[in-house]
Every structure is written in C-alpha cells, then in structure tokens.
Amino acid sequence: MVRTVVVHDEELLRSALVQLLRSDAALEVSSRAPGAGLPDRDELPTDVWVVDGDCLWGPGQTHDTSFRAQRGGRLVVLTTARRPGILRRAFDGGALGLVDKNAPARRLITAVHTVAKGERFLDETLSVALLEGAAMPLTTRELSVLSLASQGAPLAEVAARLHLSRGTVRNYIAAAIRKVGARNRVDAIRILQSGGWT
Amino acid sequence: MVRTVVVHDEELLRSALVQLLRSDAALEVSSRAPGAGLPDRDELPTDVWVVDGDCLWGPGQTHDTSFRAQRGGRLVVLTTARRPGILRRAFDGGALGLVDKNAPARRLITAVHTVAKGERFLDETLSVALLEGAAMPLTTRELSVLSLASQGAPLAEVAARLHLSRGTVRNYIAAAIRKVGARNRVDAIRILQSGGWT
Structure with missing residues (x-):
C-alpha cells in the first residue's frame, strides 16, 4: 500500500481528489489543509504528498516553507503549463512529480506510484513550460x-x-x-x- | 435520475468532482470544459449544471455569456466566502445553488438534489459574504x-x-x-x- 496524503485548501476539491485516488485499491488516501499542523507522532509516515501548486506557491500563500519543512515523504505537485513560475519553484524545491491539472485522472495515479518508488514523474505537457520557466528574465x-x-x-x-x-x-x-x-x-x-x- | 453536468476548466479536478458526485447513485453525471460547444441535439436535457465560479467569472474568463445562453438546466456554483464578487454575480445571474468550496462533499450532493427540484440552495457560510457583496461600493x-x-x-x-x-x-x-x-x-x-x- 502507498500511503498518500492530499493537500488542498478547499475541502470540496480535497475530498474529490481523495475519492479519485481511492479508485486505485493500492493507495491508502487521507487529506489535510495546507495550514494544518504537524502530523501526530503516532501517525504512519507518508509515502507521497499530492499538493495543489497554487496552495503552496500561489498569490498570498505562506505555507511554502512550513509545509516543506514538515513533509516526510515525496511530493507530487498539480499545476498547469500556464504557470511556469509554480512549475519552476516546485521543481527547484525538490518535487519529484509534476502533474498537469489538465491530464486525465489516471495520470495522477501513475504519478503517485512512480514517485512512491523514488522516481521522477513529469507530464510531457509541462516540460516545455518548465524549460521556458528556466529562462525567467528577472533578477x-x-x-x-x-x-x-x-x-x-x-x-x-x-x-x-x-x-x-x-x-x-x-x-x-x-x-x-x-x-x-x-x-x-x-x-x-x-x-x-x-x-x-x- | 438527476442528469448532472460538471463544468470545470481543469480536467483533473473535473474528473474528481464527477467521481465525487457519482458516489450518489441517484445522479447521472457527465462533464465538459467551460469553452466546449453547444450540447448535441440528441443529448438528453441537463437537469443541473455544477460549475466552478472561477471558470465563469474569474479573471480573464469570457465564457460567462455564451455558457449561460446555452445552459438548458439549473445552475449550482462552487465558490468561497472570500469571493463576494463571484457570489453576487452568480446570484444575480440566476444561479439557484451556491455551494462553499470549503463545505463537506455531501453538501454538494444535497445542493444538486435541491436545485433539481427547482429550489434554492445557499450555504450558510456564503450568505454573509453575499450580503456584504451587495454593498459593493463602486459604480x-x-x-x-x-x-x-x-x-x-x-x-x-x-x-x-x-x-x-x-x-x-x-x-x-x-x-x-x-x-x-x-x-x-x-x-x-x-x-x-x-x-x-x-
């Protein structure tokens, strides 16, 4: 079983993503809000975190540092090609998985399994945006x-x-x-x- | 059966919402992107549309008029208390259902059934924001x-x-x-x- 935790700031979409991931019987899925405190000591360690990129790096978000400091597992970030800044920051921050929000649902499940094995998962549709993001012209x-x-x-x-x-x-x-x-x-x-x- | 169509611009969250609604066997759920064309003539009429408010009224969105012109059914809009402008515009635009994105999943299912009967559904957490939105000071x-x-x-x-x-x-x-x-x-x-x- 891959222990997966979904992080999204809106409960409705959080539950919806949990339900989607639970369609794969090999995933054990729970969820939390981005601002939620540290996991309990007794909690089993998380294998994979699935996080909406806008919740960590979107305008006005401050969860970035504390969230990344507390995560004990591997990170799959959901974003789109229209947000090269979030892609770049997720990539530089060590996220192993980058999944396009416009990908079919099974891509997310594949990404979770890939990242659980410690391997990188990058949606093709995001790689061009990621390369363009590397060319960010501002200091x-x-x-x-x-x-x-x-x-x-x-x-x-x-x-x-x-x-x-x-x-x-x-x-x-x-x-x-x-x-x-x-x-x-x-x-x-x-x-x-x-x-x-x- | 209540024929429900989910409208969201990101395929992953669209599928996730569809899966969530399908947990209620009394709903027959499909989905489409906000920019998708008119439904086929042969298609059965839709009873309830479930729409992310940001897709219709968010920054840079232009689907508003065409979407509202083509919808043949009743509208449930997902939004948050932090967006009184979207709440107000959805309400003024005739949306029967307003559901908080931070509500538990079963609230959305209740909203769909309520709106399918032609009744209004308004999450309590949104009503204050809606009243505040009425006091928008700009001309x-x-x-x-x-x-x-x-x-x-x-x-x-x-x-x-x-x-x-x-x-x-x-x-x-x-x-x-x-x-x-x-x-x-x-x-x-x-x-x-x-x-x-x-």
Whole structure:
C-alpha cells in the first residue's frame, strides 16, 4: 500500500481528489489543509504528498516553507503549463512529480506510484513550460520589488522593506517592465502573477 | 435520475468532482470544459449544471455569456466566502445553488438534489459574504475602468475604449481607490481581484 496524503485548501476539491485516488485499491488516501499542523507522532509516515501548486506557491500563500519543512515523504505537485513560475519553484524545491491539472485522472495515479518508488514523474505537457520557466528574465531583486508592489505596497514602503533607495526601486521596476514586455507596472504584475511567479 | 453536468476548466479536478458526485447513485453525471460547444441535439436535457465560479467569472474568463445562453438546466456554483464578487454575480445571474468550496462533499450532493427540484440552495457560510457583496461600493463605471486597467491597459487606452476623457478616467480611479480603502491603483486592483469583482 502507498500511503498518500492530499493537500488542498478547499475541502470540496480535497475530498474529490481523495475519492479519485481511492479508485486505485493500492493507495491508502487521507487529506489535510495546507495550514494544518504537524502530523501526530503516532501517525504512519507518508509515502507521497499530492499538493495543489497554487496552495503552496500561489498569490498570498505562506505555507511554502512550513509545509516543506514538515513533509516526510515525496511530493507530487498539480499545476498547469500556464504557470511556469509554480512549475519552476516546485521543481527547484525538490518535487519529484509534476502533474498537469489538465491530464486525465489516471495520470495522477501513475504519478503517485512512480514517485512512491523514488522516481521522477513529469507530464510531457509541462516540460516545455518548465524549460521556458528556466529562462525567467528577472533578477531576484526585480522579482522581489514587483512582488511587494503587487501586494499594494507604495514605492516608499517597497524601498524601506528592501533597504533600497526609491530611485533604485524605480529602476528595478522599469527594467522588469521592459524585460517581460509589459506596457506598464500593472501589466508587468499581471504577467508575473498569471505565470505563477509572485 | 438527476442528469448532472460538471463544468470545470481543469480536467483533473473535473474528473474528481464527477467521481465525487457519482458516489450518489441517484445522479447521472457527465462533464465538459467551460469553452466546449453547444450540447448535441440528441443529448438528453441537463437537469443541473455544477460549475466552478472561477471558470465563469474569474479573471480573464469570457465564457460567462455564451455558457449561460446555452445552459438548458439549473445552475449550482462552487465558490468561497472570500469571493463576494463571484457570489453576487452568480446570484444575480440566476444561479439557484451556491455551494462553499470549503463545505463537506455531501453538501454538494444535497445542493444538486435541491436545485433539481427547482429550489434554492445557499450555504450558510456564503450568505454573509453575499450580503456584504451587495454593498459593493463602486459604480459600474468605476469597476469597468479598474477592470480594464487591471488587464494592463494604459490610461489613454482605457479612456479611448470607454469613450471618456483621461481626466475622467483618473477621477474614477481616484474614487475607486478611496472607496475600497486601497493605498494606490495596484492595491485597488488587488482588492477587487481577490474579491472576485474583476
């Protein structure tokens, strides 16, 4: 039996994914919310975690670090080719499995079994997006500036929080707008968010 | 038998919801993508549509009108209390059922049966959000201006597309920022998007 835990922030979709995985009798499936605490000491170790990428790396999510610190098993991340930022961060974070949310259900079951054996599973439809994600043109600094700005922080606050001058922040933003081919700051934020980068 | 069709833009979650609904033997469940064409003439009429609210009214979605024009049955919309804009638009659009994505799975099944009888189903957790949504402070004009701006259109283009002067567009934006309690334009867009209003 492969002990599998589904992590999704919406209970309805969490139950739906659990039910889908239970159609394979070789999987023992439970679930939890992303923000739920550490597993009990008595709990059996998890073989595979199945996690919605938006719950870990989507806008406004803060579960990333704590979740990854507590997971004792292997990780299958659900996402789409339209979110190269989430793909890239999941891949860099050591996720063995990357499954397209647009794949048929049996692909997810195959992914769980593959990752349970310690092998990598990558949906073909995601590999191009993953490679494109590798070519993310922004520097870490430019991304942090845009990311803070996207949360509604005024320039002065972005500057203060990153210990930069306002002129430098403005330069980072101008560079970011140019690099992602945006028409203005709002457009640059939209492009980064829809790609799953902030 | 209640003929139920699940509409979700991601195949994996679509299958998962279908499987969940099939646990009730009194439901005959199929599914389709939001952008799929009209049902075949020979197809039996649908009793209840189960639709993810983000697929119809989420950012960048254009299925709203065509989907609603073609649906021959009754509508159950899945959403959360954090998206009063989607709740409000679903309610105003005539959806009989509003189910919280954080509700247990059996609530969805109850909702489908209730709506199939032509009765209204509203999750308690959503009713407060729906009432708050009624108090949306922006005028339609202010919302259109912010909505176009959120797609990255520069002020001049927003003005041209809405046949307004640039000064008027600036005034609408200033009023919107003040009314939603935002710190600037980016913050106002963030607030409206996270509430499901644009």
